[in-house]
Amino acid sequence: MPQLNMVQAINLALKEEMMRDPDVVILGEDVGKNGGVFRVTEGLWEQFGSERVIDTPLAESGILGISIGMAAYGLKPVAEIQFVGFTYPALDQIFSHASRIRSRSRGRYTCPLVIRTPYGGGIKAPELHEESPEALFCHMPGIKVVVPSTPYYAKGLLISSIRDPDPVLFLEATRLYRLIKEEVPEGDYTFPLGKARIVREGKNITLVAWGSMLHKVLQAVEGYDDVEVIDLMTLHPFDEETLFKSARKTGRVIIVHEAPKTCGFGAELSATLAEEAMLYLKAPILRVTGYDVVMPLPKLEDFYLPTVERIRKAMEDIIKY
Amino acid sequence: MPEKILESFEIRRLEILDPKGEVDESLMPSLSADEIKKMYELLILSRTFDQRAIDLQREGRLGTYASILGQEATQVGSAFTIKKSDWIFPSFREMGVYMTLGYPIHQLYQYWAGDERGLKAPKDLNIFPICVPIGTQMLHAAGAAMAAKYKRDPIAVITYFGDGATSEGDFHEAFNMAGVFKLPVVFICQNNHWAISLPRERQTAAKTLAQKAYAYGFEGIQLDGNDIFAVYKGTKDAIEKARRGEGPVFIECVTYRMSSHTTADDATRYRSKEEVEMWKLKDPILRLKLFMERKGLWTEPYQKEIEERSRQIIDEAVKVAESVEPPHPEDMFTYTYAKPTFRQLKQMEDF
Numbered sequence: 001m002p003q004l005n006m007v008q009a010i011n012l013a014l015k016e017e018m019m020r021d022p023d024v025v026i027l028g029e030d031v032g033k034n035g036g037v038f039r040v041t042e043g044l045w046e047q048f049g050s051e052r053v054i055d056t057p058l059a060e061s062g063i064l065g066i067s068i069g070m071a072a073y074g075l076k077p078v079a080e081i082q083f084v085g086f087t088y089p090a091l092d093q094i095f096s097h098a099s100r101i102r103s104r105s106r107g108r109y110t111c112p113l114v115i116r117t118p119y120g121g122g123i124k125a126p127e128l129h130e131e132s133p134e135a136l137f138c139h140m141p142g143i144k145v146v147v148p149s150t151p152y153y154a155k156g157l158l159i160s161s162i163r164d165p166d167p168v169l170f171l172e173a174t175r176l177y178r179l180i181k182e183e184v185p186e187g188d189y190t191f192p193l194g195k196a197r198i199v200r201e202g203k204n205i206t207l208v209a210w211g212s213m214l215h216k217v218l219q220a221v222e223g224y225d226d227v228e229v230i231d232l233m234t235l236h237p238f239d240e241e242t243l244f245k246s247a248r249k250t251g252r253v254i255i256v257h258e259a260p261k262t263c264g265f266g267a268e269l270s271a272t273l274a275e276e277a278m279l280y281l282k283a284p285i286l287r288v289t290g291y292d293v294v295m296p297l298p299k300l301e302d303f304y305l306p307t308v309e310r311i312r313k314a315m316e317d318i319i320k321y
Numbered sequence: 322m323p324e325k326i327l328e329s330f331e332i333r334r335l336e337i338l339d340p341k342g343e344v345d346e347s348l349m350p351s352l353s354a355d356e357i358k359k360m361y362e363l364l365i366l367s368r369t370f371d372q373r374a375i376d377l378q379r380e381g382r383l384g385t386y387a388s389i390l391g392q393e394a395t396q397v398g399s400a401f402t403i404k405k406s407d408w409i410f411p412s413f414r415e416m417g418v419y420m421t422l423g424y425p426i427h428q429l430y431q432y433w434a435g436d437e438r439g440l441k442a443p444k445d446l447n448i449f450p451i452c453v454p455i456g457t458q459m460l461h462a463a464g465a466a467m468a469a470k471y472k473r474d475p476i477a478v479i480t481y482f483g484d485g486a487t488s489e490g491d492f493h494e495a496f497n498m499a500g501v502f503k504l505p506v507v508f509i510c511q512n513n514h515w516a517i518s519l520p521r522e523r524q525t526a527a528k529t530l531a532q533k534a535y536a537y538g539f540e541g542i543q544l545d546g547n548d549i550f551a552v553y554k555g556t557k558d559a560i561e562k563a564r565r566g567e568g569p570v571f572i573e574c575v576t577y578r579m580s581s582h583t584t585a586d587d588a589t590r591y592r593s594k595e596e597v598e599m600w601k602l603k604d605p606i607l608r609l610k611l612f613m614e615r616k617g618l619w620t621e622p623y624q625k626e627i628e629e630r631s632r633q634i635i636d637e638a639v640k641v642a643e644s645v646e647p648p649h650p651e652d653m654f655t656y657t658y659a660k661p662t663f664r665q666l667k668q669m670e671d672f
Contacts, residue, residue, distance in 0.1 A: 064460075065459075065494065069465040069466070070468040092454060093460065093491075097461070102657070104437065105441055237663065
């Protein structure tokens with residue numbers, strides 16, 4: 001079985017889905033001949049041609065707007081937005097249309113669209129290239145939000161996202177693109193959207209993370225016994241059941257994300273736990289997150305992102321109760 | 322080195338039927354007497370629909386409504402050339418388009434009365450729901466055209482918008498996509514001179530809206546939007562060109578919004594009576610009537626007959642719209658996703 005990094009795993013998923021279904025097309029900036037700025041679509045233009053791997057003009061609202069039209073017509077577009085910070089000019093298309101065309105047309109038109117976009121910090125990139133705005137999209141009914149954390153899961157989750165009948169925002173942690181390699185099988189396999197996975201079982205503390213923060217958490221829990229780690233994988237709709245089960249077992253929950261704390265997705269998880277699992281909790285729910293500031297430039301980004309030390313500090317704090 | 326002219330352009334304006342009901346025979350499209358009568362009947366039906374909608378709104382039976390008064394020829398004339406296989410992406414002031422295409426009229430009233438079920442297009446009609454955020458639907462049209470081109474479907478995609486929309490970013494992005502990919506899209510602008518309170522000359526410094534197409538590498542044409550023959554011919558030529566794979570066309574239909582922006586607006590705050598009076602003389606229905614009268618296609622009894630028929634159709638539509646069972650609260654959840662989420666399922670237990 002080949003050892004692939006996340007770029008290669010996503011590329012393989014795209015290739016296999018395009019071979020399987022002629023309605024799957026890719027569009028975005030520099031996705032064709034150049035193979036994408038991160039090379040995620042490398043080789044696909046050569047294999048499938050410029051009608052299916054479409055280099056578009058530089059226009060994010062345009063890319064997603066035409067994707068909605070294509071999806072409604074019957075294609076399955078996989079649109080790439082070069083960095084999640086550049087979805088901002090396209091929010092109108094996502095929020096006003098992609099998310100609600102099924103509802104507004106009472107099911108007459110649907111939007112089976114995947115928006116692939118790199119997110120997150122830790123790569124010393126320019127402004128707006130390291131954003132983590134996942135919570136924005138979780139607040140909008142009609143969209144699903146998926147964040148893979150390893151190459152193996154990235155492939156299966158992307159295949160599920162492409163086959164999903166509704167729009168999916170597929171957030172790819174830029175820092176993870178080439179960080180790890182693992183065995184990624186060829187051929188069809190999927191993971192259901194809306195399902196989390198338990199990466200490590202334990203009885204004392206539950207740590208919840210997604211995307212690149214999962215790896216920070218796994219580093220932080222090294223040497224600690226009996227700590228449970230959940231990779232949420234789909235943020236919207238998220239897997240309440242797995243979360244509750246774990247919280248009821250450990251009674252202590254720490255949520256780690258790199259987005260700012262205020263109204264970050266941790267707030268939703270925390271509020272849900274307070275509503276549904278309060279009586280099982282032995283300690284307050286803690287959040288280790290980015291700060292409530294604009295994502296800083298490279299000189300300060302290491303101070304912004306949650307660190308192993310901050311996560312360990314939270315683990316020590318929570319166990320004291 | 323002398324300067325060179327790299328590109329220059331001319332903007333054509335098409336007019337066939339003048340306010341006195343006289344036509345330029347050399348430009349007149351081939352239309353049978355029955356087709357012309359059908360157009361006239363659709364104009365009357367559209368106006369009847371519109372007036373009833375305003376009345377119903379005043380009585381509290383409809384919500385805020387955007388009148389089409391004065392723009393009927395632009396809508397009926399263009400939609401008259403659209404085939405069932407074509408795709409249409411309207412904005413929110415195209416009731417005449419919906420009706421010309423045979424959209425169930427009661428559903429239009431249902432929508433304006435606040436029932437989303439009114440937006441569900443019948444299976445045999447590829448029209449998108451009304452679009453509220455200005456200009457955003459033009460991109461969907463470009464996308465559908467791209468998909469049709471990919472699937473080798475010999476169709477045209479038609480999108481409607483107003484003069485205000487030409488200031489939006491999505492207008493630019495849609496025109497650009499259509500030009501670059503040579504898409505089978507017909508962009509129809511109902512230039513009705515007013516975007517709520519902003520007059521056309523404050524929307525852009527360009528002399529015409531039509532000329533904007535040239536910056537994107539395709540043809541723009543202006544026509545008299547109150548002249549149903551010009552609208553019909555301009556649209557028909559553009560749709561045929563799109564179907565032949567020769568790329569997009571932009572049609573600027575110059576018309577006038579005789580009503581306020583919506584029933585929630587008061588146009589007397591920002592425009593003169595004189596301007597409105599001047600446009601009354603250019604009424605699109607009146608001039609077709611004068612033409613038909615000349616040709617012996619119009620008589621008083623005919624007028625009475627079609628007015629009566631329109632009233633009956635509208636009465637019936639209102640009756641159906643108002644007798645439909647109200648939606649069940651659960652209906653809010655049904656179409657968010659193909660399948661409700663676990664959280665939605667819990668929330669649905671409230672009902």
